[in-house]
Amino acid sequence: MSMKGWLARLAAGSGLMLAALAAPAYTDTSKGYNLPTGVTEISREVFALHMWIFWVCVVIGVIVFGAMIWSIIFHRRSKNPKPADFHESTTVEIVWTAIPFVILIAIAVPAAATLIKMEDVRDADMSIKITGYQWKWHYDYLGEDVSFFSTLSAQSNAARQLKSGVDVTAVPNYLVDVDRPLVVPVGKKIRFLITSNDVIHAWWVPEIAVKKDAIPGYINEIWTRIEQPGTYRGVCAELCGRDHGYMPIVVEALPQDEYEAWLTRQKGGEAVNQTSAIVAAPIAVAAAPAQTATDATVDAPIEVAAGDAAAKPAGQAPTKDALMQKGESVYKANCAACHQANGTGLPPNFPSLVGSAVVKGDAAAQILQVLKGKNLMPPFGHLSDADLAAVITYTRNSWGNDAGVVQPADVAAQR
Amino acid sequence: MGSPAAHNTDRYYVPAPSAWPFALTVGLVAVVIGVSGYLENAEIGAWPIWLGAALSIYIIFRWFQGIARESEGGLYGAQVDRTYRWAMCWFIFSEVMFFAAFFGALYYARLLSLPWLGGEGSKLVTNITLWPGFEATWPSNGPANLGGEFQTIPAFDVPLVNTLILLTSGFTITMAHHALKEARRGPCIAWMWATVALGALFLFFQAEEYIHAYTDLNLTLGSGIYGSTFFMLTGFHGLHVTLGTIMLIVITLRLMKGHFKPESHFGFEGVAWYWHFVDVVWIGLFIVVYWL
Amino acid sequence: MAHAHAHDAHGHDDHHGPEKGIMRWIKTTNHKDLGTLYLFFAFTMFFIGGLMSLVIRAELFVPGLQFVQPEFFNQMTTMHALVMIFGGVMPAFVGLANWMVPMMIGCSDLALPRVNNWGFWILPFAFGLLLSTLFMDGGAPAGGWTMYPPLVLQTGNAFPFLIFAVHLMGISSITGAINVVVTILNMRAPGMTLLKMPLFVWTWLITAYLLIAVMPVLAGAVTMLLTDKYFGTSFFTAAGGGDPVMFQHIFWFFGHPEVYIMILPAFGIVSTIIPTFARKHLFGYDSMVYATASIAFLSFIVWAHHMFTVGMPLAGELFFMFATMLIAVPTGVKVFNWVATMWRGSMTFETPMLFALGFVFLFTIGGFSGLMLAITPVDFQYHDTYFVVAHFHYVLVPGAVFSIIAAVYYWIPKWTGRMYSEFWGKVHFWLSAIFINLTFFPQHFAGLAGMQRRVPDYAVQFTDWNVMSTIGAFGFFVAQFIFIINMLGCCYGWFGRKQNLPDRVWEGARGLEWTVPSPAPYHTFEDPPQLTEAESTGAPAKAH
Numbered sequence A: 001m002s003m004k005g006w007l008a009r010l011a012a013g014s015g016l017m018l019a020a021l022a023a024p025a026y027t028d029t030s031k032g033y034n035l036p037t038g039v040t041e042i043s044r045e046v047f048a049l050h051m052w053i054f055w056v057c058v059v060i061g062v063i064v065f066g067a068m069i070w071s072i073i074f075h076r077r078s079k080n081p082k083p084a085d086f087h088e089s090t091t092v093e094i095v096w097t098a099i100p101f102v103i104l105i106a107i108a109v110p111a112a113a114t115l116i117k118m119e120d121v122r123d124a125d126m127s128i129k130i131t132g133y134q135w136k137w138h139y140d141y142l143g144e145d146v147s148f149f150s151t152l153s154a155q156s157n158a159a160r161q162l163k164s165g166v167d168v169t170a171v172p173n174y175l176v177d178v179d180r181p182l183v184v185p186v187g188k189k190i191r192f193l194i195t196s197n198d199v200i201h202a203w204w205v206p207e208i209a210v211k212k213d214a215i216p217g218y219i220n221e222i223w224t225r226i227e228q229p230g231t232y233r234g235v236c237a238e239l240c241g242r243d244h245g246y247m248p249i250v251v252e253a254l255p256q257d258e259y260e261a262w263l264t265r266q267k268g269g270e271a272v273n274q275t276s277a278i279v280a281a282p283i284a285v286a287a288a289p290a291q292t293a294t295d296a297t298v299d300a301p302i303e304v305a306a307g308d309a310a311a312k313p314a315g316q317a318p319t320k321d322a323l324m325q326k327g328e329s330v331y332k333a334n335c336a337a338c339h340q341a342n343g344t345g346l347p348p349n350f351p352s353l354v355g356s357a358v359v360k361g362d363a364a365a366q367i368l369q370v371l372k373g374k375n376l377m378p379p380f381g382h383l384s385d386a387d388l389a390a391v392i393t394y395t396r397n398s399w400g401n402d403a404g405v406v407q408p409a410d411v412a413a414q415r
Numbered sequence B: 001m002g003s004p005a006a007h008n009t010d011r012y013y014v015p016a017p018s019a020w021p022f023a024l025t026v027g028l029v030a031v032v033i034g035v036s037g038y039l040e041n042a043e044i045g046a047w048p049i050w051l052g053a054a055l056s057i058y059i060i061f062r063w064f065q066g067i068a069r070e071s072e073g074g075l076y077g078a079q080v081d082r083t084y085r086w087a088m089c090w091f092i093f094s095e096v097m098f099f100a101a102f103f104g105a106l107y108y109a110r111l112l113s114l115p116w117l118g119g120e121g122s123k124l125v126t127n128i129t130l131w132p133g134f135e136a137t138w139p140s141n142g143p144a145n146l147g148g149e150f151q152t153i154p155a156f157d158v159p160l161v162n163t164l165i166l167l168t169s170g171f172t173i174t175m176a177h178h179a180l181k182e183a184r185r186g187p188c189i190a191w192m193w194a195t196v197a198l199g200a201l202f203l204f205f206q207a208e209e210y211i212h213a214y215t216d217l218n219l220t221l222g223s224g225i226y227g228s229t230f231f232m233l234t235g236f237h238g239l240h241v242t243l244g245t246i247m248l249i250v251i252t253l254r255l256m257k258g259h260f261k262p263e264s265h266f267g268f269e270g271v272a273w274y275w276h277f278v279d280v281v282w283i284g285l286f287i288v289v290y291w292l
Numbered sequence C: 001m002a003h004a005h006a007h008d009a010h011g012h013d014d015h016h017g018p019e020k021g022i023m024r025w026i027k028t029t030n031h032k033d034l035g036t037l038y039l040f041f042a043f044t045m046f047f048i049g050g051l052m053s054l055v056i057r058a059e060l061f062v063p064g065l066q067f068v069q070p071e072f073f074n075q076m077t078t079m080h081a082l083v084m085i086f087g088g089v090m091p092a093f094v095g096l097a098n099w100m101v102p103m104m105i106g107c108s109d110l111a112l113p114r115v116n117n118w119g120f121w122i123l124p125f126a127f128g129l130l131l132s133t134l135f136m137d138g139g140a141p142a143g144g145w146t147m148y149p150p151l152v153l154q155t156g157n158a159f160p161f162l163i164f165a166v167h168l169m170g171i172s173s174i175t176g177a178i179n180v181v182v183t184i185l186n187m188r189a190p191g192m193t194l195l196k197m198p199l200f201v202w203t204w205l206i207t208a209y210l211l212i213a214v215m216p217v218l219a220g221a222v223t224m225l226l227t228d229k230y231f232g233t234s235f236f237t238a239a240g241g242g243d244p245v246m247f248q249h250i251f252w253f254f255g256h257p258e259v260y261i262m263i264l265p266a267f268g269i270v271s272t273i274i275p276t277f278a279r280k281h282l283f284g285y286d287s288m289v290y291a292t293a294s295i296a297f298l299s300f301i302v303w304a305h306h307m308f309t310v311g312m313p314l315a316g317e318l319f320f321m322f323a324t325m326l327i328a329v330p331t332g333v334k335v336f337n338w339v340a341t342m343w344r345g346s347m348t349f350e351t352p353m354l355f356a357l358g359f360v361f362l363f364t365i366g367g368f369s370g371l372m373l374a375i376t377p378v379d380f381q382y383h384d385t386y387f388v389v390a391h392f393h394y395v396l397v398p399g400a401v402f403s404i405i406a407a408v409y410y411w412i413p414k415w416t417g418r419m420y421s422e423f424w425g426k427v428h429f430w431l432s433a434i435f436i437n438l439t440f441f442p443q444h445f446a447g448l449a450g451m452q453r454r455v456p457d458y459a460v461q462f463t464d465w466n467v468m469s470t471i472g473a474f475g476f477f478v479a480q481f482i483f484i485i486n487m488l489g490c491c492y493g494w495f496g497r498k499q500n501l502p503d504r505v506w507e508g509a510r511g512l513e514w515t516v517p518s519p520a521p522y523h524t525f526e527d528p529p530q531l532t533e534a535e536s537t538g539a540p541a542k543a544h
Ligand code: HEA
Pocket: A057, A060, A064, A100, A101, A103, A104, C146, C259, C260, C262, C263, C305, C306, C324, C325, C327, C328, C329, C331, C332, C333, C335, C363, C364, C365, C366, C367, C368, C369, C370, C371, C373, C374, C375, C379, C382, C383, C384, C388, C391, C392, C395, C396, C399, C400
C-alpha cells in the first residue's frame, strides 16, 4: 500500500481542500474526489457497491503489499544471506485460488441484484425522449408536445474559445451549464428513451447514476426516480467529435406542482417564443467573447425574436441590416462551430461557405438544406423563420458573398 | 561463432541477408498510398498502384523462386520442413479468424440487430418510434430499404454447382498428392491441371453470378446488410480462390520442371492445405449465406 | 546428399558476418540485428507518443483552452494511443522476443529469418503513413483509438491511411507471432521440454497465439469501416439493418485480448527477473504457466466489459461481468507466486529488480481498479471517465512499460558487453516511480468526481487533480532521458567503461542466455546445447 497511502496523503495535502470547495459546482453530493452518493435509491446503492469493492481491494492490497514490503525489508541479502529453496506447494496454490474466488462471489451477488433493478424500466409514470446531436441535446416530453434543444450556456461558450482571455473560474458552472435545462418532477418514475441523430453520444448525470449511450438508429431505455428537488449536472460521456466536451446536461428536479406549472407554461405558442429568445440571447454574449456584451447586441436579437413570435411572418419585412445583424449572431451560435466564424469551414468535413455554390445558388435550395440538413449537417428546422431568414441572408452576404436577401416569408414557404 | 567442427543433423539453415522483404514492403506501401489517394480522389492518379503491384508480384515471385532453389538444392533439413508446416498451419488459422470476423457480422445482423430493429426484446420502442412498421425478415436491406428491392441467389442453383466443383477439386488434388507420393509424376500433373481447371471454372461461375446479381437482381454491395455480408463474404472467398488457383498453377509448373520428391514436397502440401481451407470456408458460406 | 550441402552453404553464411552500413540493417536476417531494430523503433515511438501525451497534459494543466483546438486535441489523444500501443509496447516486446527467445531455448535464430525482417520493416512504413496524416487537411484521425463508427467515418483524407496502417501493423504482428510460435515449438535445444522453458518464452508463446487469433479480426473490422465509408455497405448503419454497436463487439473481441498481449510478456519478464535477484527458484512454476493459459482463455470471453453502457440485454451484462471478474483469480495466482518467490529469498535491488518490484506494486493497483470497472452497475458511473484512464495507465505504463525498461536493464549487459550505470539506473527508477504515480493516481479522483475522458477542457473543480497529473507527466518524460543516456552509453561505450563481463552477468541468473559470452556473438548456438538442470528455469527436477 505504501505508494497508495503516500499518494493519497500528497493528494489530500495539495488538492483535496480546494477541490472540495470547488466541488459543489458540479456534483453536490460528491466531495470532489469520490463518486457522488446521489439523489436516487439506485445512485446510493451504486455508491455503496463502489465503496464495498474499494475496501475489499484495500484490504487485499494491505495484505499483499504488506507481505512484499516485509520480505523486501527482512529477506534482503544483508539480512538473509542464505536463500531458502522451497519453490512449490500445491496446497498453497489451491488456497490462494479459492480465497479470491470466494471474495469475488461476495462482490458479484449484490452487484447483480443492483444491476437487475437498474434494468427494470417497467411501469414508468412518464417518458422523455432524449436525442443527441453534434453537439447539443434534444428533449421531447412524450405525449406533452413539449420539446426543445439544450445547448452549452452562452457564457461558458464564450469563455471556452481558444485564448478567449476569460477567467473561466469566474464563469458560473463553467462547461456544465445550459441554456434550457431538462425539467422533471421529483418522486415520479421517469423513463428516458435515449437515441442519437448523428454519432454515438452518452447521456450521463452522475447524481442519478444514469449513463446510457445514444446510438443512432436504436433506442436505449433507462429510468430514474429523483427524490430531492434540485439541479443536477452531467456531461456527454462518449467521444462524439470536436465539441464532445461542450454538450453538458442539466436536470432540474421540481416538486410535482411546480413541474405542472412549468409544463403548462411550455405549451402553446410560447415554446416557439422561448426557443428563439433562448437562441438569440446566448448569441449576444457569444458575439462578444470579450464579455463586454453591449446592450445593442443583446437587445437587437430579442426584439426581432419577439417580433416573429407575433407569428405573422408576412408582416413588415425586416431590413437587410436587421437581418444581417441578427444573422451574424444566429450564425455564431449555430453554424460557426463547423463552418467557422469566417465562413471557411473545416474542409473536407465542414465545407467552406465562402463562394460556395450552395450559398451563391438558388435561395430556395439553400433554405431547404438548412431546414432539412445534409450529410453531417443537422436539420435546423427548430429555429424560427426569422432566425433562419436572418442567418441565410447573413451567409449570402458575408465574406465576399453577394447573393441577395432572404425574408422570413421565403423560409415559411419552404417549410 | 559456433564451432565449425561437429555438424549434428539439427543444424539449422540460416539464410543469407536479403533485400526482398524490404522491397516487398515498398511495393505494398506504394499500393496502399495509391488506393488511399484514389479513395480520397486526390490528384496522384493510379500509377503508384500499378507500380507497387508490379513490384510486389515480382518480388514475391523471386522470393519463392529462391526458396524453391534452396529447397531443391537440399539446404532444408527435416527441421526446416517442420517449420514450414507449423508456419502454414498458423497462417491458415489467422485466415480463418479473418473470415470469422465477417461470419460474426452476419450472425450478429441476423440474430441480433435485425430482430432489434424489428422491435424484439428490450428494443420494442426502437421499432415503434424510429422504424415504425419494419418487420425483421431475412434477407433484408434494413428498415430504410437501402438500395431498393432486390432478389437473392437461390442456393440450389449455381451455388450448388460451385459446391460440387470445389468438392471435386478437393478430390482431384488429393489424387494428385497420392500420385506424387507414389512417384507417378505424369498422373500427378494431370490431376493438378484438373484441379486448376475446376478452380478456374468456379471463379467463372462466381463472376457470372455477380454480374447476374448486379444486372438482373438489383443485389449490390449497397443492398443493406444482406448485400454487405453477401458480397464481403463471397468476395473475400473468391479472392482466396483466385490466389489458390495461382498457387496451384505455380506448383503444377514446378512439378513439370521436375521439382518435389515423393518423400519431401512441402511446397505442394502447403498449397493443398490452403486449397482445402478455401474449400471448407466455401461449405460454410454455402450453408449460412446461400442456404439458411 | 541434402546434408553435405547444408553444411557448406552454412559454413559460408555465418562466417561472412554482418554486412556494412545501412544495407546491413535493411537486409539483415539476424535475430539480434532485428531485435535491436525493433527496440530502437519502439523507443522512437515511445517518445513520439510521449510528446503527444505532453500536448494532452499541457492543454489539461488548467481549465480553459490555452494551446490547441478541440479537434487537434482529439487527434493527439487518438494518435497517442495508436502510437504507444502498436508502435511502442508491441514492437518493444517483439524486439525482446527476437533477442532472447533463440538464446533462451538454445537455437541459432528465429525459424523464419526473412519473414522476420519483413515483419519489422513494415512497421516504419506503417507509422510513416499513420503519422503523415497529421499534415493532411481534415487532420489526423480524431475518433479515438477505438475507431467507433459513425464518428470515425467523419475522418477526412486521413481515413484510408488509418485503415491501411492498421492492416500493415496487423500483417507485421501476425508474421512476427507465427515466427515466434514456430521457433518455440520446433527449435528448442535437446532437453528443453515445454515445462522447462523460461517463463518469458512461455508467456510469449501464449501471447503469439493471442496475436494470431485476434489481429485478423481487427483487420476484418476496419475493412468493414472502409467499405461502409467508400463502397456503400451498411454493416454499422441501422438504416441498412446494421448496428454501430456491432463494430464495438468486433473491435473489443480483438481489443481485450490485445490488452493481455501487452501484459503477458511483461509477466514473463518479471517472472524471470525476480528469481534472479531473490536467488531462489520461481515459486510455483507450473501454476504460473497454467495461470497464464487461463488468463489467455478468459480474455476471449470478456470483451463486452468495455461496452456496458451500449444497452446490451441484461443477460449479456451479467455474463460479461462475471467472466471479467474471474480474471482476477489467475492474475492473483501470479502476484502471489511472485511474492512467494521473494519470500525468504536473499534479495538485492539492482535496477532491473527495482523496476520489477515497481511493476508488481503498481500493476496490482491497476488490476484492482480493473476489477472495480468490471462491476457493471458501478461501471455505469466509471465508464468513459478518467477513472478508466487511470486504470489502464497503471497497467500499461508502470505495467507494460516498466517491464520493458526492466528487461532492457536486465539484458543489455549481455547484448552490449557493457554494464550500465547502476547509480543512474536507481535514480531513473525512483524518479519514474514517483512521477508516474503523481501523473496517474490523481486521475482516479478526477474520474470519480465526474471528469469524462477525451475532453480538452473541464469544469473547474477538477483543476487540482489535473495540475498534479500534468506536473507528473512532464517529470516522468524528463526522467526517461536518464534512461536513454544510460542505455546508449552501453551501446556505444560512451563512458569508456572497458569491462569484460562474465558470461553470467547476474550471479543469481539461470538460463542458456547466460552460458554464452557477453556480448553475445553474432550467431549463437549453431550447434544446439544440451540443457543442464543447472540452467533449467522450470521447476527443479526433484519436485517431479
Ligand atoms: C495491459 C493492459 C491491461 C490489463 C492487464 C488490464 C486488466 C484488467 N482490466 Fe482493463 N483496460 C485496459 C488495459 C488493461 N486492463 C485498457 C487499455 C482499457 C481502456 C480501453 C479504452 O477504452 O480506451 C481498459 C478498460 C477496462 C474496462 C472498461 C472500463 C470502461 O471503459 O468502462 C474494464 C471493465 O471491466 C477493465 C477490466 C480489467 C480487469 C478486470 C483486468 C484484470 O486483468 C486485472 C486483474 C488483476 C488484479 C485483480 C490484481 C491482482 C490480483 C490479486 C492481488 C488477487 C486478489 C484480488 C481480488 C480477488 C480482487 N479494463
